[in-house]
Amino acid sequence: MAAGASRVFVSHLAGVAVFDPVGDQVGRVRDVVALLGGRRRLPSVLGLVVEVVSRRRVFLPMTRVTGVESGQVITTGVLNMRRFEQRPNEHLVLGELLDRRVELVDGDDRGEEVTVLDVGLARLPARREWEIDRLFVRRGRKGGGLRKRRGETFTVDWDSVTGFALEEAEQGTANLLATFEQLRPADLANVLHHLSVKRRAEVAAALHDERLADVLEELPDDDQVEILGTLQDERAAVVLESMDPDDAADLLGELPEDEKDRLLDLMQPQEAAPVRRLLSYEEGTAGGMMTTEPIVLRPDASVAEALARVRQEDLPAPLAAQVYVCRPPDETPTGKYLGVVHFQRLLREPPFTLLGQLVDTDLRPLPPGTALPALAGYLAAYNIVSAPVVDEGRHLLGAVTVDDVLDHLLPDDWREEAAAEGLPGLARDGATAPPGAPGTAAAAGARSADGNTTDGEAVRDG
Known part of the structure; x- marks a missing residue:
């Protein structure tokens, strides 16, 4: 790499601006795409997921990154505008690896459970290729001995842990949510839409009721129904109370009749009353579309x-x-x-x-x-x-x-199309990369490839 750092933690890439060689901003980093399998000892970093001006997410291969400097990423200027789609063998570092619980495999700490707070990327000497070599972790619930304090944080080599290949039933969200804290509801909804069903449910469960209500209002209907179905009925009712009555009515209108009635009965009567009135009007009329809370x-x-x-x-x-x-x-x-x-x-x-x-x-x-x-x-x-x-x-x-x-x-699936094409709004500043030492939070993923192969590993062409 011609310029910039030879090692960076992904939390420091979250929301970082991406510039072309003449200094024009082309987007912001939203994630890092890595290949955990393959014949290499350490995982390959394929590239970055970049959100461009129209909010479309595209893939920027690491081979086209010429510099990772303080608060910015420099590219060759060649950016494939094809919409990013994650492939089966690829992992999003921010969306999937942060908050994972893994086990140490070396020395006296063997078998101890730790939580991944941040992931370190290293540039290979004299090349534009990167790999994951470090993890910033926090001691967990098992092991550690008398001298090891629970909650202690430290850095370990990638090959000093095991467990990334295993499916985790309940993955944490604290560090991932720290990255999303400054995002507007529409932007956070776009992030959730691109996560896996499992990860989406975990993030929704961790959001505050009011924040989740704001995000639900920006999601496609299918995502709304899916997320609401993962919540306990009591919490689902509270979230519906926090939504605008017209949005709550639209969401309840997508549910089976018995489920809709059950949730309405769980809502506070004064909150449920305007929603019931809205549901009484025919869909597609002024009564069915209006909000009951004007000034x-x-x-x-x-x-x-x-x-x-x-x-x-x-x-x-x-x-x-x-x-x-x-x-x-x-x-x-x-x-x-x-x-x-x-x-x-x-x-x-x-x-x-x-x-x-x-x-x-x-x-x-x-x-x-x-x-x-x-x-x-x-x-x-x-x-x-x-x-x-x-x-x-x-x-x-x-x-x-x-x-x-x-x-x-608009067509019924306009939210899905907008999310897929990155069109819900104009470019936003996005999340600001957390300052300080690694372990604060992570950003969003990307994939890398230039059509070549390294050590027999498959890479993408964007």
Whole structure:
């Protein structure tokens, strides 16, 4: 390798930017692909999984990496944009090897169980080939002797441990999750989608309820149902309570009737009530797509109060675009719907102005039975991102946002296609590589190959 370090731990590659020779960023490292079998004594590092600008994951062979320096990876500039697909004999170092429990095979520590916290990669002298040679581990539950402290961390050679070839029933997630901590829900959902079913269930089990709820909302339907099925019923109900009611209703709508009813009964009554209402509406209508939690204020509320509600950090942008003015009660179904005040109007008025003086009554509300084509045309005609839904008594039932409409206009498998093509959003900064000594966390995987073979081992062509 022409430049850069001769050894690096994978935790230091997590989220690292990848640059071409002229200094343009082409993506970020999401994992490392390795071949654990073969005739070599040490596992070969085939390459890197790189997430490019469109969020597509591609394979970057290590033979095309010209430098691994502080906080960056330099390539030859040749990047195959074919979507990365893991092959049967390949392993993702971050996704599969971190948090594995293995046994020491040398000396007095023989048979002691340790947990893999980080994996060290070494560059072969005068070549662009890399191999796994070190492991950063923590002492586990078995062995260790009186002088060996449980929880002690240390570095060992790769061939000083055994157990990577064995299927582990319950693999830990602490170090893997440390890498994902800064990812947005949509990005973490993309990571989960690419993990194995077993690993996906382990990560889901380790996520906090609110975090898992946010991620579930971004996953394809099949992944949602699969993950929810791995949870105990009590926890599944809590996660559903943490989801937006419309997303929870969509997920429950994918389940068998008896399972749906069982989970609804386990939810808190006040949380289950809006979900039950949404499930009562026909799919593909305004009632079936709306959220029951728009911003609702009374006409005697001030502009300052409205702006405070709009500024709430966890409020989706389409719902923050307007405030719905209603008579009490303020929770849906509300009292009489009076009209809407748009966010831009709030910015132009003095803070003490009452909302009743600013209500826009020209925007007619929609009945819950409004079909999808009419709803899409309504949003387009008025150039708005959210529409009020009222019943026959003009009580506000909820609001339909443009993202809900797009979700139903797109093909049923659009999330799967987006995940496969890397299109759910624009490029993001991704996770920042954890600083400090090895053993903090790992990133995402890649594979390597240039069409040649080494020591009879199969390598890929990207």
